[in-house]
Amino acid sequence: MTTTPPHTGGFDLAAIRAQFPILSETVHGRPLVFLDSAASAQKPEAVISAMAETMRHQYANIHRGLHWMSERTTEAYENARDLIAGFLNAPSRNEIIFTRNSTEAINLVAHSFGSMLKPGQAVLISEMEHHANLIPWQMLRDRAGIELRVAPITDAGDIDLPALEALLADGKVALVAITHMSNVLGTITPARQIADMAHAAGALVLFDGSQAVVHHRTDVQALGADFYTFTGHKLYGPTGIGVLWARQALLEDMPPFLGGGDMISTVTFEKATWAHVPHKFEAGTPAIVEAIGLGAAVSWVDAIGFEAIAAHEQALTTHALARLAEVPGLVVTGNPACRGGVVSFTMADVHPHDIATLLDRNGIAVRAGHHCAEPLMRRLGLSATARASFGIYTSKDEIDTLADTLVRIRDFFV
Numbered sequence: 001m002t003t004t005p006p007h008t009g010g011f012d013l014a015a016i017r018a019q020f021p022i023l024s025e026t027v028h029g030r031p032l033v034f035l036d037s038a039a040s041a042q043k044p045e046a047v048i049s050a051m052a053e054t055m056r057h058q059y060a061n062i063h064r065g066l067h068w069m070s071e072r073t074t075e076a077y078e079n080a081r082d083l084i085a086g087f088l089n090a091p092s093r094n095e096i097i098f099t100r101n102s103t104e105a106i107n108l109v110a111h112s113f114g115s116m117l118k119p120g121q122a123v124l125i126s127e128m129e130h131h132a133n134l135i136p137w138q139m140l141r142d143r144a145g146i147e148l149r150v151a152p153i154t155d156a157g158d159i160d161l162p163a164l165e166a167l168l169a170d171g172k173v174a175l176v177a178i179t180h181m182s183n184v185l186g187t188i189t190p191a192r193q194i195a196d197m198a199h200a201a202g203a204l205v206l207f208d209g210s211q212a213v214v215h216h217r218t219d220v221q222a223l224g225a226d227f228y229t230f231t232g233h234k235l236y237g238p239t240g241i242g243v244l245w246a247r248q249a250l251l252e253d254m255p256p257f258l259g260g261g262d263m264i265s266t267v268t269f270e271k272a273t274w275a276h277v278p279h280k281f282e283a284g285t286p287a288i289v290e291a292i293g294l295g296a297a298v299s300w301v302d303a304i305g306f307e308a309i310a311a312h313e314q315a316l317t318t319h320a321l322a323r324l325a326e327v328p329g330l331v332v333t334g335n336p337a338c339r340g341g342v343v344s345f346t347m348a349d350v351h352p353h354d355i356a357t358l359l360d361r362n363g364i365a366v367r368a369g370h371h372c373a374e375p376l377m378r379r380l381g382l383s384a385t386a387r388a389s390f391g392i393y394t395s396k397d398e399i400d401t402l403a404d405t406l407v408r409i410r411d412f413f414v
Helices: 013-017 045-057 068-088 102-112 135-144 161-168 191-200 248-253 288-304 306-324 352-361 374-380 396-413
Strands: 096-099 122-126 147-151 173-179 204-208 227-231 242-246 264-267 272-274 330-332 342-347 367-369 385-389
Touching: 045 288, 068 096, 068 242, 068 288, 096 102, 102 135, 102 173, 102 204, 102 227, 102 242, 122 135, 122 161, 135 147, 147 161, 161 173, 161 191, 173 191, 191 204, 242 248, 288 306, 306 330, 306 342, 306 396, 342 352, 342 396, 352 367, 352 385, 352 396
Parallel strands: 122 147, 122 173, 173 204, 204 227
Antiparallel strands: 096 242, 227 242, 264 272, 330 342, 342 385, 367 385
16 A cells, blocks of 8 residues: 655645545535535545455454454554554653643543642633633543643734743642634644743643644644643544554553553452553553554655644634635734644624535535634634635635635625
8 A cells, every 4th residue: 555645746636636536526506615624634544445355354352362364463553552653752652652642641641640749739721712622621620630721822813921930829720721723713823932831830731732733843742742632533644543652661660540451450349450551541442443554654755744734734824814804804812922834713694504514515625613612712802713624635726716705705795
């Protein structure tokens, strides 16, 4: 199976788009314009083929089998772990834990690391967090009696760093859990600066990389992270697979999250002992085919190169902000210092749900609603926004189609 894009020497958008079969589809008789990649990205043929070929030619359960099929599939599954360790520049492959998604990865940390926290300690998040990086900490607060602190954001949509530093000052914060890139505002947070501030105050730091890992190179060592999470389906991989990276020393100290097969070393009716990491945190039969698909996605993205991807998506974002500024009555949400390929907006006299519905009638897929970030919406004084989000396959022509269609929608309502 081929995981390398069929182009060399530069970013060839046409060649990249040709590898996504779904982009040839039509919606309501119009060419599909897919601008909802922040929710879930489309899949290249390399990922589709890797998963199909696994199921056609080598599928078996892994780790415990002694036959050829099991050994071959185990090798492919563990190779995906190696690929992802390299992708994140993790010091050790054993620091890569496969989960279902970022949500499960954060819940794992909240339950396992969180069980080691004591009343009087605190977890610090921000106002711009996705519910996946809020609800697990609320549940931990209610279960364990820890304090949950919330760092404010500025009106532009950036983390208020002086306020965050003040919330760290008493030394009670055990963990800072912050998005690396907002799924609503597109804000790319100053991760290294936040990590340094957290460590200076005696706290560990977790970054929710669900959005960020798609758009630019992520080096967990350079970031100074202690935990990092991301989900496969936004990175052109399948659903049902995500990753928790954590420093091995932390994983060794943390108790297991789930109990069952494959996470044990020995079992009697009286007690059990745990497998070494990473298997200590991977109970039961994992998402085998999905992990192999994520490995293929990582290889495919790496072959293109994040420098080219980041430059392409930054150009798209700049173009989108310019074109949307031309739409009467449209207001882009936030103006962060550093924005990734996510642009949320409202339009006077037109509800975001109506915007999304009418765009869909023209073949354009966007997201509308609170984007699983209700507290952030309240901070912004909004109930919902429409959101256009870009992927490696997005073109400026598609953004022009979005802007031109929004003008027609505005004219219809006015």
